[in-house]
Amino acid sequence: MIAELSHYALVLALALAIMQAVLPLWGAAKNDATLMGVAEPVAIANFAFVALAFAGLTALYIGSDFSVTNVFENSHSAKPLIYKITGVWGNHEGSMLLWVLVLALFSAFVAAFGGNLPARLRANALGVQGLIATAFLLFILTTSNPFLRLEPAPAEGRDLNPILQDLGLAIHPPLLYLGYVGFSISFAFAVAALLEGKIDAAWARWVRPWTLAAWVFLTLGIAMGSYWAYYELGWGGFWFWDPVENASVLPWLTGTALLHSALVVEKRDALKIWTVLLAILAFSLSLLGTFLVRSGVLTSVHAFATDPTRGVFILAILAFFIGGSLALFAWRAPELKPGGIFAPVSREGALILNNLLLTAAAATVLTGTLYPLALEALTGEKISVGAPFFNRTVGPLMLLLLVLMPAGPLLAWKRGDALGAAQRLVLAGGIALAAVILLYITAGGSLMAAISLFVAVFAIAGAITEFAERIQLFRVSAGELFSRAIGLPRAAYGSIFAHAGIGLALLGIVAESNWSTERIVALKPGDQVSIASFNLGYTGIGRREGPNWIEDVGRFEVRRGGTLVAVAEPAKRVYVARGMPTTEASIHTFGLGQLYVTINDPEQGGGVSARIYWKPLVLLIWLGPVLMAVGGVLSLSDRRLRIGAPRRAARAAVAPAE
């Protein structure tokens, strides 16, 4: 019954989505308030029905109803409850349903809290959201229905892919989708603006909070995915330039560019056409990412879907939305009036440079990801484009971006003082240089390592310089410093945190790739290994049993200066239902560094070969993005943006029924 009801709810959601797509757009074109007014209640109802279907699928998973094909293929009665729930989106059909759920959620938010938007803009934006929802609901119902039954019902399920049986699955995909799909709002606003032929500072103020929210989620989602891969895959890498990772980085790069260019539209009424294009591109690349992952066109670990009909369907969706929006852009963009003028050396100029570098990075990642496909299709020749290529091309672009970053906030709008900004950054540059000299002497490294280290420390010190400049450190009394620090707008703190965060992440990456130490050794019980300041004593191997797996677990006593500081228990695990082995790394954190131990299959007599890493400062790779996200949230809570858009939200929450 649950399956049928949920299926029905999804069909009703499709009907509502079609209404949401057609009526408000028609109303906006005819200037008919009644038709436009349909958008809000329908968007909220659409969310309710998609949520109902999603809840239904979750109930089927929790109840282990193996008469439903999707549950049978991806669940197991012995699986812990948390993985029964996360298993809902650990497969193609369920993850598409999650995608639509997030989309409907965002639409409902715009409907509920978008009261201060101009009626036509709101109707057009919700209409575009309705179009997207219609396309994806059709896709789910016709090619990826999670509610299909199986006859006769099997007694036991096939279990979820062991790599996915992890807390990471609970957090990573929802965050990532909140980011991907969040950009649909900026997209919808951009298309709405094109339909109206009007875009101004107010528009940028409405769009920015949504873009910022999506960016925060995407940043956290990507960082979370990276940490997950780091501890789950068992060889200590944190970024593989896998096509699927690239697919998530593309909207991030364009979204970051969009955040910065929307700032120019908001403050200076310039860069409007480019900003609209970026809003279209950010979501188009989200769609492309969904296509690459879902169609299985690029086979990689994440691609669960291999059915070509799905690929063709998503390709059609892609063509419709990307092609349609770009055509609309080409047609209507010339009508947008260009705004304020500015000198090349100015805040605007710096933000344009930021956009140029981010766009170049995005173009490189996109080309690198699709090039092998295109080349093989055109010439039949097979080449690989992997990590070394991306490190060599995207790496320098990002370094250039980060080394220029501290100067941006120090330049004035319209006409900046390059020399003045440079003078104010002398101290930051000195600190960075000192760090390079110090670490070069003690730890050594390549020229590239020295350059990257300089850029990382400079970016962090530059963010602190921005703070010092804003509160006029060294120029005013201590009491006034405090009141200045309090009085600083939250958006200013947001930018300082985000800029320091990316610097910290780079510092972590530099440390991980240059000063990690690694030991690959064969051990017998009683053997000792030293690495960095640690001494690991291997005591032997034992067998352990979990709810749906068994593992061989090694035991290492970790000593530092003679005292026992940790017991490392890395394991080789086999998941019963699929007979699939996984490597369970043992990770212990000391300060910002981590001791990372994995073992191979044990030999007769308890011998084992182990891989032991000491990775100094490695946590910064993920703490940096967390700091960036904190910056995003701070900026989101800024008074300026609250006045711009969701101010009514607070009131509506207090008195919902009016």
Place this chain on the structure above:
Amino acid sequence: MRRPLHGIALHVAALAFAFATALGAALALEPGEMLKDSALEARARALTKTLRCMVCQNESIDDSNAPLARDLRVLVRERVAAGDSDAQVREFLVARYGEFILLEPRFGARTLLLWGVPVLVIVLGGLGVALAIRAKRPAPAPLSEEEQRRLAAILNENKKL
């Protein structure tokens, strides 16, 4: 919610476990494969990180557990130990397995666009931006007669001081 494994399930599990172990779902690089000479080993290691495990999905042979990756790791170390330069090892492998094995494609006619994209975007984008900024900046309008007179008056006043 944790249920112990029992009966047939446990049996199947043990079998699966033995099977997986026998197959040697190994950790990428094994201690036994490594070269004694640490300088040569470091070179071989760096090389294997840039070579694709051709039966895997976007994994280097250094990272991969696949038997083929292991064979290639051994092969690379043999060549390195025999005195081949990095370029010679790559050449040898490309001749045997094709360009597909290189994770970093070589610069050439076929990959011109690939390698050129970052530069192209920066150059064309920069040019576009420069033109746009220039077009936007209106040339200062010539002073009107009235303004000319006022300017002259101000200049004269300054002279008197």
